[in-house]
Amino acid sequence: MAHATPKPVDDSQALDKTLSAALPELRRLAPQYVNVNRLLALALEAKMRNSLLAKTSIASVVAFCKRCAEWGTDRVGAGGVWPVPFWNSKTNSYDMTPIPDWRLLIEKAKKAKAITHATAEIVRERDKFSFARGMHPELVHVPALGAQGKIIAAYCLYTLPDGSKDFVVMSWGEIEAIRNRSKAWLTYQKDQTKVSPWNTDEGEMTKKTVVKRAMKLFEGASIELTQLLEADHAVMGFEPLPEPAPITMPVALTSAGEAADGNDSSGAPVDNQQDSQVGRTRAQEIADAVARLGTITSIAELSAFGNASATQRNRWTNEEQTKYRMHFDQRMTELKNQEKQAQRKML
Numbered sequence: 001m002a003h004a005t006p007k008p009v010d011d012s013q014a015l016d017k018t019l020s021a022a023l024p025e026l027r028r029l030a031p032q033y034v035n036v037n038r039l040l041a042l043a044l045e046a047k048m049r050n051s052l053l054a055k056t057s058i059a060s061v062v063a064f065c066k067r068c069a070e071w072g073t074d075r076v077g078a079g080g081v082w083p084v085p086f087w088n089s090k091t092n093s094y095d096m097t098p099i100p101d102w103r104l105l106i107e108k109a110k111k112a113k114a115i116t117h118a119t120a121e122i123v124r125e126r127d128k129f130s131f132a133r134g135m136h137p138e139l140v141h142v143p144a145l146g147a148q149g150k151i152i153a154a155y156c157l158y159t160l161p162d163g164s165k166d167f168v169v170m171s172w173g174e175i176e177a178i179r180n181r182s183k184a185w186l187t188y189q190k191d192q193t194k195v196s197p198w199n200t201d202e203g204e205m206t207k208k209t210v211v212k213r214a215m216k217l218f219e220g221a222s223i224e225l226t227q228l229l230e231a232d233h234a235v236m237g238f239e240p241l242p243e244p245a246p247i248t249m250p251v252a253l254t255s256a257g258e259a260a261d262g263n264d265s266s267g268a269p270v271d272n273q274q275d276s277q278v279g280r281t282r283a284q285e286i287a288d289a290v291a292r293l294g295t296i297t298s299i300a301e302l303s304a305f306g307n308a309s310a311t312q313r314n315r316w317t318n319e320e321q322t323k324y325r326m327h328f329d330q331r332m333t334e335l336k337n338q339e340k341q342a343q344r345k346m347l
Helices: 011-029 036-049 058-071 102-111 172-181 183-190 202-218 223-236 256-261 274-293 299-308 318-346
Strands: 081-088 093-100 117-124 128-132 138-142 151-159 165-171
Touching: 011 036, 011 058, 036 058, 036 081, 036 093, 058 081, 058 093, 058 223, 093 102, 093 223, 102 117, 102 202, 102 223, 117 202, 128 151, 138 151, 151 172, 151 202, 165 172, 165 202, 172 183, 172 202, 202 223, 202 299, 274 299, 274 318, 299 318
Parallel strands: none
Antiparallel strands: 081 093, 117 151, 128 138, 151 165
C-alpha cells in the first residue's frame, strides 16, 4: 500500500494561522480606538523592511503588538512605538523590542490632561542658547544656520492646563551619563555588530531623554503613561533619582528671651537679615507642601497638586526641589501600590 506524500508546509498559511489566533487577545488588550488589524499590518511591514527585524520570529512580532495594544497605540514608528531588533542572548536570536517614541509620551500626558502641549529640541554648540530659573524663568534658543556642531544640551517645553509654561533643560553631560547606564548602549559597547538606538538615532534618543525627565512629574496621571515610562526604563535602563538628604525643618526659638537677646540657645547670634527670613518662609512652604502630600488619596489628585504647585517650586533652590521630589515620588509609589492592591481584590 502506497503511503501518501505529506504536503509541504506553507509559511504564509502558518503565518495567517498564528496572527488569526492572536487577534482575540490583541482586541482584549487594546482600547476601542486602537485598530489591531492596522497594528499587525504595520508591524509585519516593519519586519519585511529591516534586515535584522526580518530575523525575528512571528511570536516576537505578536508580543510587540500586544505591548502596543496595552499602551493604547496602533502607530508603528514616529509618534508611536519603534520596533527595534534587540539581540536575545538566551535564545540566540533577535527580538522585535517595543521602544516608545518621545512624542507618544507627550500624547499620553496630554490625554491624561496633565499638560496641554509639549515639545523637545536639541541645542548644538554653535546655537545661541541661554536659560534662567528662579522668580523669572526664561529660555532663549536661536539655532545656528548651516553646520551647527555637536550636541551640548536638550530641553523640553510644556504647557500646564492653567496656561502656565515650564521647561526642563539637560546638559549633554547629564544625557551622556544616562546613555552610558542604559542596557542598550552597554550591549552595543560590548559588541558593535549589535544595534543600539543611541548609535542609530542619537538625536531622537537625546530628545526622548529630556522628555522622560519632564514627564516624570506626571507619572501616575494615567495608567498608559505610567506603563510607557516603566517599560522604557526596563528596556533602555532606569534613570535613578539622586538620594537627597532629609528636609531640615526650621528650628523655633525656645523662649522670647532668646529672640530679644538676638542669640539662640547656644549663645550664637541669630541672623535677622532679610534673606534669612526668606529662607524660613521657603522652608515653611516646603513643610506645608510635604504635609499636603500625606493627605492626598488618589494618583490623579497627586498629579493635579504637582501641576498646581509648579510655579511655587520655581522659587525654591535645586536642593529644596530635590528634597520635595523625594517625598512626592514616595507618595506616588504608595498610591500606585494601593491602586494595584485594590485591582487585585476586584479580580
